Amino acid sequence: MATWSRRCACTLATLLFAGTAWxxxxxxxxxxxxxxxxxxxxxxxxxxxxxxxxxxxxxxxxxxxxxxxxxxxxxxxxxxxxxxxxxxxxxxxxxxxxxxxxxxxxxxxxxxxxxxxxxxxxxxxxxxxxDIFAGRRLTYREGRPAGLDQLEGDLETVRWHETLEAPWPEGRDPGGPRVALVDSGLAYDLPLYRDRLARGADGTPLGYDFWDLDPLPYDGDFGRSAFQPIRHGSAVASVLVREAPTAAIIPYRYPRPDMTRLGPLIEQAAASGARILAMPLGSRDPEDWTAFASALTAHPQLLAIVSAGNDGRDLDREPLWPAALDLPNLVVVTSADGFGRLAPGANWGAESVDLMVPAENLEVRDFRGAAGRASGSSYAVPRVAALAARLLAANPELETPDLKAALFARAVASPYEENVVAAGWIPDPATD
Incomplete structure (x- = not known):
C-alpha cells in the first residue's frame, strides 16, 4: 500500500485528486x-x-x-x-x-x-x-454526515467510500490508565482501537461528540469544508496506542461550534476516570479557552498535555492558547528532530513551552488504517501523553504534581538549542 505524509499543527489537511477527466x-x-x-x-x-x-x-x-x-x-x-x-x-x-x-x-x-x-x-x-476530474457526495443519517463518496468526473461512479459515522465496536476495556483524547474524533471502528477504548460498566465505550452533541465522536472536522473533512484525531491516536500499550482511550470530538463546551468535556473526562488529557489543538483567541481553564483548574487530578503549534513563533512574545495558560496541571510540548533540534516551523518559548520531543516523520495510521508519516507538535502530544500513561501504569498512586515532575525528570539539555523550552528535550519518550 502506498504511504502518505502529513505535517499538521492541529487541523490542516489537503486532499489531492487525480484521474480521468470527463x-x-x-x-x-x-x-x-x-x-x-x-x-x-x-x-x-x-x-x-x-x-x-x-x-x-x-x-x-x-x-x-x-x-x-x-x-x-x-x-x-x-x-x-x-x-x-x-x-x-x-x-x-x-x-x-x-x-x-x-x-x-x-x-x-x-x-x-x-x-x-x-x-x-x-x-x-x-x-x-x-473538465471535471473528481467529485464528492455526502450522505446523511439523522441530519448528520454519515458517509462521503469520492466520485469520478461523471459525478456518479464511486471511486471509494469514506465512513463519517459508525456504531461503537464490540471489545474489551484494556484496564490501564485512562487517557482522554480531544481532537477531530477517532475512527474507532478500526481494529486498531477495538480493544483500546475505555468502556463503562455496560461495555459501551466512553467518549462523546461535543461538536454534534451525540455519543459517537467519529473522526471528522468539517469546519473548513463539508467535502474535505480534516481527519487528524486517528493519526494522533495511532501514536498514543502504540507507545502506551496498556492505556485506555476516551475519544472526544472537540466543540468547534461552541468552545464553552470544553468545560463539560473536562467534567465528563474527569468523571470517566481519565488522569491524562491529550489535546493537540489551539487557537489565537483566549476566549476559546476560558471554560477549559476553569474546568481544568477544578480537576487537578487531570494532567493536560497540549501542543505548542506550528507557526514558527516564540510563544513568549506571540502567545497561543491553551499553551499560554499558566496552570500547574498543564504541560506544553513541541516538536524536535531526533538530535534535539527544534523542528522547522515548530513553536517554542523559554517560558511558555515545557518540553521538546522527537515528533518528525513519525509512523502513523490514518482514519482508513493506512500507514503514513506525520510531523509537527500535534504528534509530540501523544508521545508525551503515552509516556505519562506508562509512568502511571507503573505507579498508579502518582499524584499529578509527581507525574508532571517525573516527565520533566526525563528531559535533558539539547546539544543544539538554548532557551527554546523551559524543561528540556526528551530524546527517547517511547522507552522506559
Missing amino acids: STSLYADEPTTPRGWLLLAVDRLCAAGPLPGVEAERRLPGAWLLDERARGPGGQTVALEQVFALPGSGELRLLRLQPGGQLRRFTAEYHSLDDHRTRAQLQAVAGGDC
Whole structure:
C-alpha cells in the first residue's frame, strides 16, 4: 500500500485528486438535480472567465445571486466566490482559483435547504481545462454526515467510500490508565482501537461528540469544508496506542461550534476516570479557552498535555492558547528532530513551552488504517501523553504534581538549542 505524509499543527489537511477527466457537456438545459446544476455551472461558467454575478445569472436559468466575493491584490481577481439561490430549495456555490490570471481550479457545490439550514450534497472539481476530474457526495443519517463518496468526473461512479459515522465496536476495556483524547474524533471502528477504548460498566465505550452533541465522536472536522473533512484525531491516536500499550482511550470530538463546551468535556473526562488529557489543538483567541481553564483548574487530578503549534513563533512574545495558560496541571510540548533540534516551523518559548520531543516523520495510521508519516507538535502530544500513561501504569498512586515532575525528570539539555523550552528535550519518550 502506498504511504502518505502529513505535517499538521492541529487541523490542516489537503486532499489531492487525480484521474480521468470527463466532459461537462452532459447537462440538461433546465436542470432538476444537483448533478445537473453542477454540470451546467461548469459548462457555462468555468471557461467564461470571472463573470460578475449578473452575467453569471443569465447563464444559470432561474438562479439569482446571493453573495459574491473577489480576492486579489491591486484589483486582480485571484479567487472569486459566488453563491446563487436556485429554483426550489437549493444553493449553488462556485469557487474560481486563478493565481496570476491563469485558471487552476473551478469548484462547484450543490447545497440543499432543509428547515432553513443548508446542507452540502454534491461537489464537482474541474481543472484549468474546465473538465471535471473528481467529485464528492455526502450522505446523511439523522441530519448528520454519515458517509462521503469520492466520485469520478461523471459525478456518479464511486471511486471509494469514506465512513463519517459508525456504531461503537464490540471489545474489551484494556484496564490501564485512562487517557482522554480531544481532537477531530477517532475512527474507532478500526481494529486498531477495538480493544483500546475505555468502556463503562455496560461495555459501551466512553467518549462523546461535543461538536454534534451525540455519543459517537467519529473522526471528522468539517469546519473548513463539508467535502474535505480534516481527519487528524486517528493519526494522533495511532501514536498514543502504540507507545502506551496498556492505556485506555476516551475519544472526544472537540466543540468547534461552541468552545464553552470544553468545560463539560473536562467534567465528563474527569468523571470517566481519565488522569491524562491529550489535546493537540489551539487557537489565537483566549476566549476559546476560558471554560477549559476553569474546568481544568477544578480537576487537578487531570494532567493536560497540549501542543505548542506550528507557526514558527516564540510563544513568549506571540502567545497561543491553551499553551499560554499558566496552570500547574498543564504541560506544553513541541516538536524536535531526533538530535534535539527544534523542528522547522515548530513553536517554542523559554517560558511558555515545557518540553521538546522527537515528533518528525513519525509512523502513523490514518482514519482508513493506512500507514503514513506525520510531523509537527500535534504528534509530540501523544508521545508525551503515552509516556505519562506508562509512568502511571507503573505507579498508579502518582499524584499529578509527581507525574508532571517525573516527565520533566526525563528531559535533558539539547546539544543544539538554548532557551527554546523551559524543561528540556526528551530524546527517547517511547522507552522506559
